[in-house]
Amino acid sequence: MSPAAVPAAEPLDEAMRALAEPRRRAILRLVAHDELAAGEIAAAFEVTRTAVSQHLTVLRNAGLLSERREGTRRLYRARPEGLSGLREFLDEMWSSALDGARRLVEADRADRDRAEGGRP
Amino acid sequence: MSPAAVPAAEPLDEAMRALAEPRRRAILRLVAHDELAAGEIAAAFEVTRTAVSQHLTVLRNAGLLSERREGTRRLYRARPEGLSGLREFLDEMWSSALDGARRLVEADRADRDRAEGGRP
DNA sequence: CGCGAACGTTAGCGTATACTGACGCTCAGG
DNA sequence: CCTGAGCGTCAGTATACGCTAACGTTCGCG
Numbered sequence: 001m002s003p004a005a006v007p008a009a010e011p012l013d014e015a016m017r018a019l020a021e022p023r024r025r026a027i028l029r030l031v032a033h034d035e036l037a038a039g040e041i042a043a044a045f046e047v048t049r050t051a052v053s054q055h056l057t058v059l060r061n062a063g064l065l066s067e068r069r070e071g072t073r074r075l076y077r078a079r080p081e082g083l084s085g086l087r088e089f090l091d092e093m094w095s096s097a098l099d100g101a102r103r104l105v106e107a108d109r110a111d112r113d114r115a116e117g118g119r120p
Numbered sequence: 121m122s123p124a125a126v127p128a129a130e131p132l133d134e135a136m137r138a139l140a141e142p143r144r145r146a147i148l149r150l151v152a153h154d155e156l157a158a159g160e161i162a163a164a165f166e167v168t169r170t171a172v173s174q175h176l177t178v179l180r181n182a183g184l185l186s187e188r189r190e191g192t193r194r195l196y197r198a199r200p201e202g203l204s205g206l207r208e209f210l211d212e213m214w215s216s217a218l219d220g221a222r223r224l225v226e227a228d229r230a231d232r233d234r235a236e237g238g239r240p
Numbered sequence: 241c242g243c244g245a246a247c248g249t250t251a252g253c254g255t256a257t258a259c260t261g262a263c264g265c266t267c268a269g270g
Numbered sequence: 271c272c273t274g275a276g277c278g279t280c281a282g283t284a285t286a287c288g289c290t291a292a293c294g295t296t297c298g299c300g
Binding site: 028080089 | 149213
């Protein structure tokens with residue numbers, strides 16, 4: 001049966017909540033360049049391995065991390081596709097801002113058209 | 121004097137935490153197109169005006185909103201510049217991903233060069 | 241097989257956070 | 271001056287979140 005104890009939560013929502021934590025962003029930056037093991041990542045911070053492991057779980061569930069197992073080690077790497085939702089949101093906001101500018105331009109153009117004698 | 125009761129908190133951090141809340145993103149989308157009054161914004165949701173007012177405060181402190189007063193009304197509008205930090209982070213992640221790809225390409229090219237007999 | 245390494249998982253705790261309700265402030269009109 | 275509209279702010283509460291400590295699991299090696 002479909003568990004869905006949690007009401008799904010849109011992908012963008014999970015990504016944003018994951019990125020809201022500074023430590024998780026730091027982790028993402030770490031594994032953005034190279035593939036690192038959980039222990040190496042944990043060694044980069046001054047918190048317990050447990051905390052880092054939980055952060056890794058959150059990031060993985062948000063689709064921001066890819067996991068690969070090699071022996072007993074777990075290698076992690078940033079997954080840029082997980083940021084697509086965020087990028088869409090950002091572009092949406094940006095284009096909206098341009099909409100505001102365009103509205104002013106159109107109003108100005110309408111005035112000019114009217115002044116020049118009606119429709120083209 | 122500079123109050124700074126809160127230890128500063130980097131701008132990106134505040135923006136991310138503000139955007140982590142779905143309702144706040146919805147508010148941002150609302151005022152991305154048009155300038156709206158607090159009451160109009162509050163009317164768009166099924167929570168109390170109080171809650172919306174608090175969200176507006178958070179968004180404003182994060183630099184994501186611009187406030188303008190007209191009589192007793194407070195008009196809000198999205199402030200795209202507040203998203204610049206987030207955009208930088210996103211681009212950083214994306215270019216890092218490309219770094220990974222480039223590394224593979226370079227390794228491949230090195231192999232090919234060696235196989236073909238040294239330098240071009 | 242047994243042992244240690246490398247992780248993930250669970251329980252518990254302190255703090256942050258999102259909401260409601262009550263109150264206070266400011267501006268326009270009569 | 272006084273009233274009402276329009277918002278922000280202040281307690282108070284329920285829930286979520288991040289952290290630690292203890293335990294469980296899987297893999298490699300002698």
